[in-house]
Amino acid sequence: MMHKIDIEMQLKRADCPTKVAKIVERTIKTIYPHYYPSGAVQFFLDLHEEQRIREATVEEEIYFAVIQGEVVGTGSIRKNEICRLFILPEYQKNGYGRLAGLELD
Secondary structure, three states: OOOOOOOOOEEOOOOOOOHHHHHHHHHHHHHHOOOHHHHHHHHHHHHHHHHHHHHHHOOEEEEEEEEEEEEEEEEEEOOOOEEEEOHHHHHHHHHHHHHHHHHHH
């Protein structure tokens, strides 16, 4: 059953790879240890480190997910594939990830 999410989200082009990397790093460090062993957490940190995000801007459109003026996460698309979607820990479990995924799609 699909639930309607009554939230207005804006996607704004991310102009700062450093800020994107900080959102990703904080989310991985906070959430991933609950689900993955430390080696896997480090793998994901390395996979999404700032230099790789900078390199991704060549092929991906990177966005900030914004709710009521607050950046709650980041996501990116390459052609018609969602490549990276991270919602900050304090904003999780509010449907923002699902909404961002729909917006990016």
